[in-house]
Amino acid sequence: MNKPILFLVLPLFIAALTLQCNNPKKPDQPLPPGDRNNGGLLLPGGFEAVVVVDSIGRARHLAVNDNGDIYVKLTYNELLHSHGGTVGLRDLDNDGKADILAYFGDYKDEGGLPAGMSIHDGYLYTSTVRYVLRNKLIPGQLLPDSKPEIIFTDTDSGLFRHWHSQKPLAFDNEGHMYIPFGAPDDGGQDMKTAGPAGMPGGKGLDPSPDLEWHAGIWQFDAAKTGQTQKDGIKYATGIRSVLGIAWNPADNSLYAVMNGMDNFHTRYPAIFTPWQAAVLPGEPLLKVTKNSNFGWPYAYYDQMQEKNILQPAYGGDGKTIGRAASFDKPLMAFPGHWAPMDLLFYQGNQFPERYKQGAFVAFHGSTDRSPYPQAGYIVCFVPFANGKPTGKWEVFADGFTGVDTVVNTSDAVYRPMGLAEGPDGSLYICESNKGKIWRVMFKGDKHSFGDAQLAGMEGRKSRTYIKTPDEIKDNMGKGGEMAGHILYGSYCVSCHQRDGKGDNNRYPPLVNSDWVTGDHNRLIGVLLHGLQGEIKVNGKTFNGIMPAHGAFLDDHAIASILTYVERSFNKQNTPVLSEEVTRVRNATVR
Known part of the structure; x- marks a missing residue:
């Protein structure tokens, strides 16, 4: 950072009193200058980025208030000695960089990796692994001055409660809140004997007991306190794990990006080659309607065949469809194991018009593509036409990895995690390794924006962490x-x-x-x-x-x-x- 930052690690009531100054930012203020190298990001022509803050701790999801204040959920708050926490950021002089960082929140995450941060109806909603909390935001005040209300408590005490137990949030226009409950295992096997990761060649339980309280999305009252899962309505099922979930105002529908199953070759070496295991199954984009069923654990989506395929644990061989034909089909799918972490439908007016019809997706990057390079680690844009994705995703933001080939996940300098839109239409991106945040702005001519500005990003698809690997040439032969x-x-x-x-x-x-x-x-x-x-x-x-x-x-x-x-x-x-x-x-x- 090029200027000093006021750090505050204070009890909630002191911090609130300290930060009651009004934010001088106004909606009609000009956009701040981008950093000379866009903070390391590669973007389409006409876009610039400024680094808001460099290292606030392991950031997960984030949200931006209507006055420009930023709130970020952390995996843990390092300044509070591994305490759970949230950080509030404020830019006082409109240069795009945070002047105040205020760490607050006296909760712990009880293991696992939390996800979930949203501003809805004047409240800041924050998720931990076990709770959904909310605080009333006071105009002009960075931090709330009330104790959090407990909107939801996860009472699941199962053997693998923390497996896929993150709770990202989405809200519709009728007072409902949507929470995914991830599968407690990878492929429907008996957890007591196989563990959550499963065993080679293991058979799946049929019918799967996981589907009663897991592997789906539940609908709740967004304002009611003291809810548990039994107070919700099972809205959709057959969904393994979701961290990116969003309500699309364009068609008043719920969407999600799902993390697919892992390690096909390890479990079923007679069916899948290491190459197939690296690229399959797809990470699907789902339009989630009431009572939809996307087939987990009985089926997975093969993005190359563009079909739901019967899962090997239930008798599949990589080609057979069988009962998979009865499940809802995704809208499209990204390459396997890219780990989609957030989903955002752009609503602002700052970007060219084409972005207002589509969705951004942040990919955390793979951990299990060995012996091929790990992949993902970018932010994509999915164009929509006539209310549906065109099926062609674009590289929107690249440069996070800092290396040409990601052999091990730890090689990536940054891993994209959260997305949020600011009141002026800027796009905010946070990453989880150090807690760096970028603000992406458009400074070009919106009317002439087109293929020429996108050409450079299209060329990025040849990177080893983006392209489909060559089965022979890209095999690095390293154990996974x-x-x-x-x-x-x-x-x-x-x-x-x-x-x-x-x-x-x-x-x-x-x-x-x-x-x-x-x-x-x-x-x-x-x-x-x-x-x-x-x-x-x-x-x-x-x-x-x-x-x-x-x-x-x-x-x-x-x-x-x-x-x-x-x-x-x-x-x-x-x-x-x-x-x-x-x-x-x-x-x-x-």
């Missing part, structure tokens, strides 16, 4: 940590335990073990061919039996397990390569 997590839970956890510390008797720890942190070849050989006899680990002798896994796990699976073990238990940053496993396998054939 997410796939390794699933495989470890299936084949390793019974002996080495979920924390990697072994049983302190027959089976050695993987944590701080020189067998793990040492030479890759020795560790690969053990997993491929097994091990018998006494070994010494961390000064203690063990004499168990390590079975061979090479006969039923392919080289990518072996590499993924070892990548997971090295990163999760020993903080090693170098992934194990599939070609390393191939080399050891070929050299030690028995």
Whole structure:
């Protein structure tokens, strides 16, 4: 930042008294200048961006009040020592940059990743993993001076309550609030035996018990306090996980972008190749009407076939439609695992007219596309025509990753998360790694805006984190940590335990073990061919039996397990390569 910022980390009543000054901003003030390099963003011609604030903490969703004040929900408030929290931002001199940052909120998020921030009917609504809260906003005052009302409480105490339990919000014009309740597992398997991530080759429960209270969207009274899920109406079902949800005033309808299932190759290697698992299933854009059913867990959407396809856990083979034909079809779908986090239908007049007919989507980026590059990490625009998406999405904002190829999710410098529209029609984008916020403005000629201004962004589709990967050329051969997590839970956890510390008797720890942190070849050989006899680990002798896994796990699976073990238990940053496993396998054939 080029100017000092007033930071306030105060009890709510003190902060409210301190910040009762009126915001001098007026609707007719000129747009502030953009930063010289747009704060690192790449945008269509005629657009500029200014960095509002650089690092406020791990930001999730955000909202902008009608006087320009910005509110951001944080994963946790670092300045309050891991307390839950919200931050209010105010620009006093109309240069686009925050002059006041006020951290407030005395709630905790109780695990998980919260999502949900909205201003509706004069109230600031904030979601944690368990609660939906609201505070009355007072004109001219940055922070509310009342204790939050508890509008909704999630009473679910299930085994995996925090799996897909974020609560983004949408509001219609008739006093209703919509909250998604994500699936407590990935593909409809028995959580008690498989865990939320599922097991390779596992069958799905049929009928799925998840659908009674999860994997759907519920409708509530937006103003009533003390509600639980039983007070709501199940509005739609068959929806795995939603963080981007919005009411579109153009047709008075609810829309959502869904996160699809993961790790198809890991679970069903006989059906899906690693390449198919990297690009499938699609992340669909849904028009959610009352009683709609989008098929999870029995079906998934294949954006390349443009069909609902029967899920393998229910007898599918990647081609069979079967009962999937009975479910509602998405409007369109984005590439697999891009992780849509927010959805915004543009209503302002600042941008060219074409943007007022479509939607922006923020993509957090994939975690499980290995052995191919991770993908997403951009903000897209979906043009609409005649009330429907054209099916062609555009790259609107790029430059978040800071690198050309995202091998591991942690390589991305920034990960787009939240979207909000300001009172003057500016678009605000926040990201979750550091809490950077951009304000995107249009300074060009709205009447001449067209293909020439979009050409540069169309060319961005060749980036490795945007394009459809080439099955051969783009295979990096690196083990995937997410796939390794699933495989470890299936084949390793019974002996080495979920924390990697072994049983302190027959089976050695993987944590701080020189067998793990040492030479890759020795560790690969053990997993491929097994091990018998006494070994010494961390000064203690063990004499168990390590079975061979090479006969039923392919080289990518072996590499993924070892990548997971090295990163999760020993903080090693170098992934194990599939070609390393191939080399050891070929050299030690028995």
